Structure formats: structure tokens, C-alpha cells
Amino acid sequence: MKPRTRQVLNFWSLFTGPALWWGTVLLVPYLMMLAISFYTRQFPFHVPDFQFGNYITLIADSQYFTVLLRSLWIALAVSVTAFFLSYPLAYFLAFKVRSNRLRLFLYTAAIVPLWVSYLLRAYTWKTILGSEGILNSFLMWIGVINEPSTIFLYNQGAMVVTMAYIFTPFMVMPIYASLEKIPVSLIEASKDLGAPRFTTFRKITLPLSMPGVLAGFTFTFGLSIGDFISPILVGGPYSNMIANVVATQFGMAMNWPLGSALGVVLLVIVLGIITASDKLERVGRINLG
Amino acid sequence: MKVINIKHAAAALVIGVAASAHAEGELNVLTWEGYTDPSFVEPFTEATGCAVTPTYVGSNDEYPAKLAGGGGVYDLVSPSVDTTTILMKAGLVEEIDVSRIGQWDNIYEQFRNHVGVNYEGGVYGVPFTWGSIPFMYRADRFDQAPDSIASFWEDESLSGTISLWDDKTNIYIVARLLFGTDVDVYNLSDDQLAAVRDKLIALKPHIRKFWSTAGELVNLYANGEVTISNTWGGYQSSLLAEQDIEMVEFIPVEKADGWADAWQIVKGSPNADCAYAWLDYATSSGGQCGVVGVTGYSGSNPVVLRECLDEATFEALNQADFKYIDGLVLWEEPARVDAYINTWNAIKAAQ
Numbered sequence A: 001m002k003p004r005t006r007q008v009l010n011f012w013s014l015f016t017g018p019a020l021w022w023g024t025v026l027l028v029p030y031l032m033m034l035a036i037s038f039y040t041r042q043f044p045f046h047v048p049d050f051q052f053g054n055y056i057t058l059i060a061d062s063q064y065f066t067v068l069l070r071s072l073w074i075a076l077a078v079s080v081t082a083f084f085l086s087y088p089l090a091y092f093l094a095f096k097v098r099s100n101r102l103r104l105f106l107y108t109a110a111i112v113p114l115w116v117s118y119l120l121r122a123y124t125w126k127t128i129l130g131s132e133g134i135l136n137s138f139l140m141w142i143g144v145i146n147e148p149s150t151i152f153l154y155n156q157g158a159m160v161v162t163m164a165y166i167f168t169p170f171m172v173m174p175i176y177a178s179l180e181k182i183p184v185s186l187i188e189a190s191k192d193l194g195a196p197r198f199t200t201f202r203k204i205t206l207p208l209s210m211p212g213v214l215a216g217f218t219f220t221f222g223l224s225i226g227d228f229i230s231p232i233l234v235g236g237p238y239s240n241m242i243a244n245v246v247a248t249q250f251g252m253a254m255n256w257p258l259g260s261a262l263g264v265v266l267l268v269i270v271l272g273i274i275t276a277s278d279k280l281e282r283v284g285r286i287n288l289g
Numbered sequence B: 001m002k003v004i005n006i007k008h009a010a011a012a013l014v015i016g017v018a019a020s021a022h023a024e025g026e027l028n029v030l031t032w033e034g035y036t037d038p039s040f041v042e043p044f045t046e047a048t049g050c051a052v053t054p055t056y057v058g059s060n061d062e063y064p065a066k067l068a069g070g071g072g073v074y075d076l077v078s079p080s081v082d083t084t085t086i087l088m089k090a091g092l093v094e095e096i097d098v099s100r101i102g103q104w105d106n107i108y109e110q111f112r113n114h115v116g117v118n119y120e121g122g123v124y125g126v127p128f129t130w131g132s133i134p135f136m137y138r139a140d141r142f143d144q145a146p147d148s149i150a151s152f153w154e155d156e157s158l159s160g161t162i163s164l165w166d167d168k169t170n171i172y173i174v175a176r177l178l179f180g181t182d183v184d185v186y187n188l189s190d191d192q193l194a195a196v197r198d199k200l201i202a203l204k205p206h207i208r209k210f211w212s213t214a215g216e217l218v219n220l221y222a223n224g225e226v227t228i229s230n231t232w233g234g235y236q237s238s239l240l241a242e243q244d245i246e247m248v249e250f251i252p253v254e255k256a257d258g259w260a261d262a263w264q265i266v267k268g269s270p271n272a273d274c275a276y277a278w279l280d281y282a283t284s285s286g287g288q289c290g291v292v293g294v295t296g297y298s299g300s301n302p303v304v305l306r307e308c309l310d311e312a313t314f315e316a317l318n319q320a321d322f323k324y325i326d327g328l329v330l331w332e333e334p335a336r337v338d339a340y341i342n343t344w345n346a347i348k349a350a351q
Helices: A003-036 A053-060 A062-096 A100-115 A118-129 A134-141 A156-180 A184-192 A197-225 A229-233 A242-250 A256-288 B002-022 B038-048 B062-068 B083-089 B170-179 B190-206 B214-222 B235-242 B272-282 B285-295 B302-308 B311-316 B322-327 B337-349
Strands: A040-042 A045-047 B025-031 B050-056 B126-133 B135-138 B162-165 B207-211 B228-230 B247-250 B257-265
Touching: A003 A256, A040 A256, A045 A256, A053 A062, A053 A256, A062 A100, A062 A156, A062 A197, A062 A242, A062 A256, A062 B337, A100 A156, A118 A134, A118 A156, A118 A229, A156 A197, A156 A229, A184 A197, A197 A256, A242 A256, A242 B337, B025 B062, B025 B272, B038 B050, B038 B272, B038 B285, B050 B272, B062 B083, B083 B257, B126 B272, B126 B285, B162 B190, B162 B214, B170 B190, B170 B337, B190 B207, B190 B337, B207 B214, B214 B228, B214 B235, B235 B247, B257 B272, B272 B285, B285 B302
Parallel strands: B025 B050, B162 B207, B162 B228
Antiparallel strands: A040 A045, B126 B257, B135 B228, B135 B247
């Protein structure tokens, strides 16, 4: 066998599976979604077509903009909350913990929630935040409030807290990975040259960990903007997210074209965020160079 | 000992295989929990040789979604009589030969003649169960029942303790509140829908949570989150009674919606004989007494239910009073269902 033939054979023996998988479960469905988003709704289903009516509906009817804006806001709030919870933890793990065993233990503890079912974790927050929940009982016990408060559960705040908790591992992991790779010599050099601790953090540690921060933001933002379970479980009357609307279009409304158009919009937003974070990362690299 | 155990297991396996080989067919059923309870399915399987494998739905949306998604898996479905319309108009279900259903004529006339099971002169659904969508409140939180849902907007003490079903059917009762109980809630104009939308959006600050499953509503009451809501008549209140929470159901002056569920045969089902055997059984005493006993809903065939229910239960389920059904506004699929869904979505979306 010619080396060239062997090379081709090797290549395809390795990549046929992934290529088939990628094509059939990712590429083709996305193309189908794109195609259906141009179809025309006709009771009870839809007919193939090429028109922009579904997209016009999304712009003309303000309910979609309201929900989209709410989803963006919630996803941003979740990402920022997760960042402020995760960065100190990752920093502590990477620089402050001396024992490897302890570090492994703490790191595992931080990401172990991933092994527990999403639903279970969301339900747990109901028992914490509810009117007769743990938080209310505690606040009444220490005398901060006299009667149970309803402000903790069934609103956007509860959704942000729940999702921030659930998606925090996706923020901790990339930040920790990028912090861990920073050569200690750089930090020592900065200190030797007389930079105060915060300056060292601001000029060395933080910029060098930005790729991890951006990756964490991208994961968290992408996961929370498409979430539709937390609005159902811990959200209130003002918590409908874009994914809930998509779910209705494919369920009760049987309006696949409109649902697909919403899906395309959501996909474009997430792709836009990934592209933006990629660009930002490149900018960061050049500045450091 | 181990050897003997293995022999036993092997024998059981052989018998099991033999038994299933003798079965006349297998019914894959997409239905509500409780509608194929083993307590009354087992006698059916013994008598007919038709095994029943259920898949449960949590809402009516799932019937069209699952059938339209291209299943070919299911033989029977049991949606409510509004959703039945979508399935028959979409050509997803078969016309039913009612001469093969022994008890057909004993089923309530209101359901047999309902627009949800009749289409182009043919019958497309066999009514099975029914009930109302009343309101209910926690007995320990109220001195007297609010007689109108208008109090939801007016009574400040209710604010933040109200729960409503996450469903487009809320439009109907609010339309009756706004335009009188005689309004045809299934043919509202755009202006009327807009008025209902604004009215419900104005209620949102007072709503604690929209409930979507029976269990969720039960938990909302049990955890002290809400005190008043709409409900699936008789069902959630009995679940709460098991937790020693006393509920009072009431029908406001705006009247209550009525629902009924009907069995439909999925188009192209290869097990038509078993499907008809099930339709026959479901409307006879075995199926009717079985499902009423398990779910606490009312049954579609009062004649056979009189045999198995005591007088008090028969009365409590409103099976004796034929006029009761006429007092309800039975669900129908609105002609402009898209406009209704859009209205409900706009209510949910509003900031």
C-alpha cells in the first residue's frame, strides 16, 4: 500500500464516525431548523415555503422582544454572579492551597454538583427559598424577620441564584485551568520589581487568566440563555424565557416555523457571543505580547 | 440450590415467552397517568390477550407534538375534547366504528355529540372521563368563599397568594367575567382577546406562580405558598386531603369550564382489533368503574357506573344530575386557536 493511500485510510478510519455523527445529529438538524423557519404556518401544521413572515412576527409582536431581552438579562446576571463566586475560589485553589490532595479535594467538591441531576438541584433550591423554607426559618430564628417572606422564591432572583449555583462548575473549571498555567516566576518577578499585590493581580494574573474567564462566561451565558427548567421550577409570573416560548411553539401551538425562527435567533445570539469572546481573547493576547 | 434457581428462572422465561406468543396483540398507549392502571388493565389483558403498554403525558400539548413528530409507535391516545379536534383535522387519528362499542348509546349524549369527537359525519373519539375546572381555596385561610373571580383583582388580601394553571383555558373564564357568561368563549374577536390579555396582565402582580402539573399545585398549597387557584375538579383537593390540608372547591358566578377526555385510535395502528377491544372495555363497567376508582374523575357512562358506585359517590361525582354537565362550559378547540395561544403567550411574556 502506498504511504499516501494508507494515510487517507487511516484518516477516514478515525474520522468517519465523528463525521457521520457531526453531520447527522448536528449539521443536518440545524439546516432543517433553518429551512423550517421559512415555512408557512397552516393549521394544523405547516407547509414548505420560503418567506420571512416568521421573522417579521418576531419583530412586529413585542412579546418576543420582551422575552428575549429578559433572557439576555438573566443570562448576564447568572454569568456575572457565577464569575464573582468562581474566580476567588479558583484563585484560592491555584495559588493558596499548598497540599495537592487538599486542592484535588476542594476542586472535586466544587464540580461535584455536576454529577447530581439538574432537576434535583433545582428542587433543592425550592426547599431553601420557599415561604416555609430553610432560609425563612433561619431568618425568623435569628430574629431578622417576624413572618415568612415571599421575596426569595418564584421570581427572577430565585432563577439567577439557582442557575448561578448549577452552572458555577462551568465557570470554575476553565478559570482554574488558566490560573494554574500561569508561571509562578512571572508573579515573583512582578513582586521583585516592587509591584503591590493588587497591581500584580491586575497586570499579570487577571490578564493571563482572561481566556479562562471568557470561556467560563461563554459556557455559563450559553447554558443559561437557553434554560427552560428554572423558570418553570423557581421562576414566577415574570420569568418566561425564550426557551419556554420555543417549547410552546413546538407543543401547544404546533407552530414549528415560528419555533424554528426563534431557535435560529437564539443560535445566532449564542454564536455571536462565542465569536465575540474569541475576538476579545485575541485582543488580549496581542496586548500582552 | 443455585442450579434449581436457574432452572426455575429458565422455566419462567419459557412460560413468559409462550404467554406473550399467545397474546393477540400489544397496545401502545399514550395517555394520562391513571387511565391504564394495572387494577383494571390486568383483567382486560386476561380476557382479550391484548397487552397494554402506557406512556404518560403531562399535558394535552404532548399528544399532537408526539404524533406529529412522526411516531407510528402508538395505537391509542386519550386527549381532552379540544385537542381531539387537532388530531382529527390533522388526519392523525382514525374514524371509529361505534357499532363495535357495546355501551356507546349509554355514554352521555353531551359528549357523544360533542364537536370534539365528531368530524365530517364520522365519530373520531370515545368519551371516557370528564370533570370541571372549578376554583378552590384553603379552608383555613378563608371565612367565606369568594363568589366571583373579580375578587382576584379587587381583594388586596389575596394578592401574592393566587395561582393559575399555566394554560390558555384561563382566557375562557376571564372572557366570561368581562363579557358575561353567555359570550361564546371559543369565538372571541381580536378586540375581546386583547381585553382578556390586558385584564390577565393586570392580574400578574397578584399571582404567586403559574402551576403546570398536579403535583406542583399540591406542593404550592402544602408549602403555604398559595391559598386560592383553579384546579382539576376533585383531583388535587383529594391529594391535599391526604396531607390533612382541607380544600374547598367552588364554582364562581362566571361558571366553570368542563373537560372530557376521549380515546382515539391512531391512524394506521396495526392493532385495530385490540384497540376496539379496549374502547369497548373502557366504556363498560370494567373500565369505567376502574378509572373512576383510581382517578376520582367522573365517568362517561353513568349507566354502568350506577352498578359499582354507592349512591353518595354517584352524587358527589355529579353522575346522577344530567343537568350538571350543561352548567359547565365544555371545552372546544377555538376556531382561531393560534390567536388564543398567542394571547396566552403574550400574557406570560409581559413584563
